[in-house]
Amino acid sequence: MSHYFDHAATSPLRPEARDAWLEASAIVGNASSIHGSGQNARRVLEEARERMAASIDCEPIEVVFTSGGTEAVNLALKGLWWTRGAAATGFVMPEGEHHSTVDAAQWLRDYQGAGVREVPLDPLGRVAPETFAGQLPGAAFATALAANNEVGTVNDAVALSEVAAEAGVPLHLDAIAAFGHLPVSFRQWRGGAQGRSGLVALSVSAHKVGGPTGIGALVVSRKAEVSPLFHGGGQQRGLRAGTQDVASAVAFAVAAELAVAEREAEAVRLEALRDNLIQGVLGSVADATLLGDPVNRLPGNAHFLFPGAFGETLLFLLDQAQVSVSTGSACQAGVPEPSHVVLALGRDAVQARQVLRFTLGRTSTQDDIDALLRVLPAAVERARAASGPRTAERS
Numbered sequence: 600m601s602h603y604f605d606h607a608a609t610s611p612l613r614p615e616a617r618d619a620w621l622e623a624s625a626i627v628g629n630a631s632s633i634h635g636s637g638q639n640a641r642r643v644l645e646e647a648r649e650r651m652a653a654s655i656d657c658e659p660i661e662v663v664f665t666s667g668g669t670e671a672v673n674l675a676l677k678g679l680w681w682t683r684g685a686a687a688t689g690f691v692m693p694e695g696e697h698h699s700t701v702d703a704a705q706w707l708r709d710y711q712g713a714g715v716r717e718v719p720l721d722p723l724g725r726v727a728p729e730t731f732a733g734q735l736p737g738a739a740f741a742t743a744l745a746a747n748n749e750v751g752t753v754n755d756a757v758a759l760s761e762v763a764a765e766a767g768v769p770l771h772l773d774a775i776a777a778f779g780h781l782p783v784s785f786r787q788w789r790g791g792a793q794g795r796s797g798l799v800a801l802s803v804s805a806h807k808v809g810g811p812t813g814i815g816a817l818v819v820s821r822k823a824e825v826s827p828l829f830h831g832g833g834q835q836r837g838l839r840a841g842t843q844d845v846a847s848a849v850a851f852a853v854a855a856e857l858a859v860a861e862r863e864a865e866a867v868r869l870e871a872l873r874d875n876l877i878q879g880v881l882g883s884v885a886d887a888t889l890l891g892d893p894v895n896r897l898p899g900n901a902h903f904l905f906p907g908a909f910g911e912t913l914l915f916l917l918d919q920a921q922v923s924v925s926t927g928s929a930c931q932a933g934v935p936e937p938s939h940v941v942l943a944l945g946r947d948a949v950q951a952r953q954v955l956r957f958t959l960g961r962t963s964t965q966d967d968i969d970a971l972l973r974v975l976p977a978a979v980e981r982a983r984a985a986s987g988p989r990t991a992e993r994s
Contacts, residue, residue: 601921602967606899606960607748607776608925613809613854620811620850630843631834644845650852654859655803655818656784663817663835664848668775668804669699670828671817672742674839675771675800676703678825679740680713683769687739689714693726695943697748697773713739720943723892724752728762735766742770745777745801749927749940749956750891751900753781756788756798764790764797769823771800775815779808779858780866780897785818799823803855805847809961810854814847861961869898869959872968876901876957879972884979890944890954899959904946908982910954916978922971925956
């Protein structure tokens, strides 16, 4: 029997979302066509948009469906830069962001001449609003994670939006790791912000909440000015051209509704399992260290440093025992490099390769925790032996 601890990478498809996709996929018609079949598809699509808007607490017109979270982040960052970059000296980005943000920022730096104003994380992985505010004046835009996808630390979304609004800077929040696990409200997170500053864009992804892969959304304020990545057709307010995937939008809406409806109860359940996992690991593995905020963290996230044991070795050993874990973001899977998030916490490059992320979801049980704790201590000892004494000493 396998035990899955990588829900942050992708969560199992919900049966309800699968059934909704199959039903909607039978609809014939392009939602942009004006004949009856096309308008029927359009009706189903717009109903899905309305349901998504209710789940995120925004207006339906503000929901822009994309091919996934990565496209949503790219649309936000590049679209805001192309609209405002000529009048700015750079944009604001904390350290330790997801690679969809980091790599988009690098592209803007290399090919658009954008300057990046980096904001350091504290040792628990938090973005301090006052430090964030200090980098904002004159920026084209700012971006930040609502919750860190690797170490699980939750940021103060409202405070970040407020300081961005005070500085007159539009803010994008990456809520991909947070949505379905924390209370995410575009309206409430905007607070008193009006117009084109403060929180204007928020990204989410379907497969993190039990929806299908290949679809996400960027919530874009009605008053925000964002240039599109794609051109041709003018769909979705001209922000995302192309024939829209009706079936995936419907399945995403169903998964989002279910995730939001069960969020409070599921958070309590996952926090109890997570705390059992944390206590078990700290009690059975010498020198193991929990990274991230020990209190204000995602309910299903436990991220550990195992001194002297390389994460990729541990991952392989645990996989042999039918336990699936990760060393960090799945977007960097297969690349044994130091975690840039762990480096941002002030750890060194060796330590940044000696980490594992365990993430729980709706299919996780105490049996999974027990199975992990049975095999982890021996796996760590084997990994430490394979790494050699010099590595252990340097850590």
